[in-house]
Structure formats: structure tokens, C-alpha cells
Amino acid sequence: MPIRVAHAQVAECRVLEPGLLWLRLRAPDVAASLRPGQFIAVVDRERLEPYLPTPLFPTHLSQDDIGCLVQVGERERWLTTLSEGRAVQITGPLGNGFALNGKGRNLLVVSEGMDGLPLLPLVQEAAGRRLEISALTWSPFSRAGLLPPGLLPSSAEYRSAVGTEALAGALDETLRWADAVYAAGSPALYLALAEAIQRVRLRYARGFCQVLVRRAMACGLGVCGQCRVRLKRGSALVCTDGPVFDLRDVV
Amino acid sequence: MRMHEAVKSPINLSVDLAPGHKVGLPLAVPILLGCSAAGYGDSPDVVDASALGAVVTLPLAARAGGAPPRFAPVPGGVVMDSGCPAAVRAVLRHQAERWRRANPPVIAHVAGDSPADLAACAEALEEVREVAALEWRADSLPPDEAASTAARLRAASDKPLLVQVPLVGALAYAEALAGVADALVVGAPPQGTAWSAEEEGWVRGDVHGAGVFPLVLHALHDLREFPRPLVAFGGIQSPEQAVQALLAGASAVMLDIAICRAPELPSEALAAIIREVENRALDDVRQLVGREAR
DSSP, X not given: OOOEEEEEEEXXXXXXXXXXXXXXXXXXXXXXXXXXXXXXXXXXXXOOSSOSOEEEOOSEEOSSEEEEEEEOOGGGGGGGGOOTTOEEEEEEEESBOOOOOTTOSEEEEEEEGGGGGGGHHHHXXXXXXXXXXXXXXXXXXXXXXXXXXXXXXXXXXXEEEESXXXXXXXXXXXXXXXXXXXXXXXXXXXXXXXXXXXXXXXXXXXXXXEEEOOOOOSSSSSSXXXXXXXXXXXXXXXXXXXXXXEHHHHO | OOOOGGGGOSSBOOEXXXXXXXXXXXXXXXXXXXXXXXXXXXXXXXXXXXXXXXXXXXXXXXXXXXXXXEEEEETTEEEEEOOSOEEHHHHHHHHHHXXXXXXXXXXXXXXXXXXXXHHHHHHHHHTOTTEEEEEEEOTTSOHHHHHHHHHHHXXXXXXXXXXXXXXXXXXXXXXXXXXXXXXXXXXXXOEEEEEETTTTXXXXXXXXXXXXXXXXXXXXXXXXXXXXXXXXXXXOOSHHHHHHHHHTTOXXXXXXXXXXXXXXXXXXXXXXXXXXXXHTTOSBGGGTTTTTOO
């Protein structure tokens, strides 16, 4: 889909808890063409601060609206001040998102804590297609940062793991029956995932596991080179070549 | 992408940024995307390519380095460390075919740790017809060394050479480079340092943002007697500022990462330039250049 630059209207903006914002933007020009794992860049042209557009990963997609649960850091703080009705500029859809493999009925979705929020539209789409979903949320240290089960459709099986040993055990169990895997988290998660796939599966085919790579993005358009990452087969720009990559290219 | 109204304009919008060069560097319109606004020679999809005279690549070098890029947002701008340049031959493998199809022409921004490295990078690009010119930034060297390095680049390449000079002290560089550079880019982004909350560390690098533009205008005024074309680079946020840069003496304007805030900036800048030429009852954009230089 072509990238559009459009005006969006803030339909909802609520701080749900410290560090977590719910933002809903009315933007029919862009919303309908967004795929899970793609992102938008938001900027308020009325002011110079922040100067760079803020990249946001939608968590809830509909025909007219883009809903985002936003983990608020320095770069996202200005979003908490938006009032309903305010107009902002959005650019999107940006990047390459997840592709639901047409052959697979059993999906494993692996999230490292709240970094898995961009997986939510994929889970919603899979639930709409009545696919079997197992959602594994992992935290290396404590249960505090895990993705809450309430964010997932009721049809999804929810599992959680804390610590690297628990992750390996959970992956060994769930990978046996998975037709496709989708993940969002840190390089440590992707390394554990690659090791588990090689341990459990006879074949580790390209396309079996798609992962979302996070890197600070400045332009979102592939022009500034700031999100360049090294992959196994050379370098790539997260904003245009990704953010979703095949795990085999990453680990 | 819609064709810009410039295509239909009776006004001559073309400029030559290397009139003393045997081939020259003719541009259809006096708007460029600078280094860090056009990837490795790709104008982004959201920008009207027909409003661009040329695009400048991210830094290319004979050998790739390992340092990753980093940036830190600051009020009204950003500090960007572009990391180590990409290896020119690797970029050519990926981009040469795209450049062949590209419109507008590509200017390669070359970088290197030594004159020999720079020359090696220039030599690698010499046979690439799609690369219309080279750009090099001179601000890390004193003026006399910058001139000798630019001369080495010239010897390694027949392509027109644009040299980025620092915004502060531009005059000394211009005097040193007058016989070597085909055009000066005014200027190399100023250097700054900012704390990056995401990186949890300092980022040292190029400062881009609205605050840079007055420095560009100041340097353009200082260089009003320079006998070769000047290109305004830095801080241009609005079509009006693009016009101001031409009136202050720039033959063309080079836009930076501001285009990710305002993708319509190239086409609106070009429209504003056309309006200014018309309002002054002129028929050639070159007649606008330096008209209000002090």
C-alpha cells in the first residue's frame, strides 16, 4: 500500500497507568491499509517539539481508527498532553509487517513483556480467522512486566514464563505443534527462540518464524540511515526493510 | 506521484551547480535532498520527485566501519551521529540499478579517514554514470588541508565536486577552496552533543533543526563574493526560507531531515520560488540568486 501523509484527529487519549497511554486516532485514510507489525509516524506540525515524528505501533486496528497502547518514554511523553479533537499529522503505513501464513492453523505468538504490544493486531486478525493461538509472554526477571491476558482475545491460550529456563521449557512445549511463530522482544528472546526451534523442530524453514526488530527510528522513511542494523546477510534499515524480519536473518 | 507545476512553468528553473566543469551539474530545479534525507540515493515515496533537482546519498567510504548510527532528539531538532559510512562497493551492488532508473540525479557523499581513502572511494564511483557529482564535507580539517584534500579528490575523479564548509568560519574555507570546489554547500551541519534517553548515553554528531537556518543565512551573506555556486543546507523548514536562501545568494537549496516532518516541503518550496520569480517579474530563477544579499 502506498504511504500516505494524512491528518488524524485524536479520538481518545488516556493515561491508563504511569507509563502506559491509550491513544486512538481517527484516520480513515491510513487505518484501513495498516497491517499488523507496520507502524505510523506521528507529529504535531503546530510545534517544533518534538521535532522528529514519533513512531507508534498500532495495537488495535479498525476501518477508521488506529488504536495504540503506548509505552511512554521520553519520545512519547508529548502524546500524553494531546486533547480529544486535536489534529496531528500521521504518515503510514510504514515498514513491512507480519504476514499470516496461509497454510498454518496453529500460531505461537511470543512476547517479551509489553514489547509484544505490536503483536496484538496480528492476534486479533488470527482470532477473526478462527486460527488456534497460543500466546506466550515472557519476562527475564519478574512477572511485573508481562503482557496482561486481558489484552488478548478470549480464544487465545495464554501462557507466561519468567526467567530463561522457564522460557526454554515453554518454547519446547509450544513449538512442537506450532505452524508459524511470531515474536516481539529483545535479541535475547530471539536467540532463545532460534535455539529452541533448532532443538525441537526437524526443519527450520524460512518463513516459519517472523520477529519484530526494535531500533530507535528517526525518520521512519528510510532516508536518514539511523535505524541501520546488521543482519546475517548484510545490513538493513528497520524502518523500511523491517521492522518484521525472518528470524533466520536475525539470529 | 503527481507532476509538479514546475513542469508546466514558463520560468527557467534549471541551475548548473558546476558551470566551470567540463560536464557541469545541471539540475532541472534548484531543490536537493541532502545527506540524511535521501538514504543511499532514494527520494522517499511521500516526496514529489519531480520537485527535486538531485538527491545526495548517505556517506560512502572505500571501507565500511563498525560503529552504529545514533541520535538524540533535542528541542527543535536532533543530534545525529550517522555512524561509520557504508562501503561504496556494497552500496553500488544494491543501488546501481535503482540509480539507473532514478530521477532525479544522484550525488554521492564521499567520506574517508585519509585523502587516500577518499580518493579510493571516488575512484570506485568514477565509472558509475548515474552518479552526477561528488559531495565531501571539509569541516574536520583546517582550510589549507581541506583544499589539498579536495584537490586530491579532484585528481581521483572527473565528476563535479561539491564541498560542505563549516557554517562558522566559512569564508576562510571558501578562499582556500575557490580553485578546487565546483560549488560550496553552506554548510556542514554544526556539531553538538545531547543526552539520549533511549541510548542512555551521550550522542555527539550533526545538529539538524530549525535553529541552524540563521547560521546558514549568515554564512551565505559572508560568501556573497564567492565566484562559484553556493548551496544552502541546514534548517530549512518552510517554503519561505527556501526563497530567503536563494535571495541571500544560494543557487539551490538542500533540504535535510525536516522532510520527514514535512514531506511536502520540496514541492511547496519550489512553488514558492516560482511565485517569487513571478512576483519580481523575472523569467529565470538564476535572476533571484543573491538579489537580496547584503
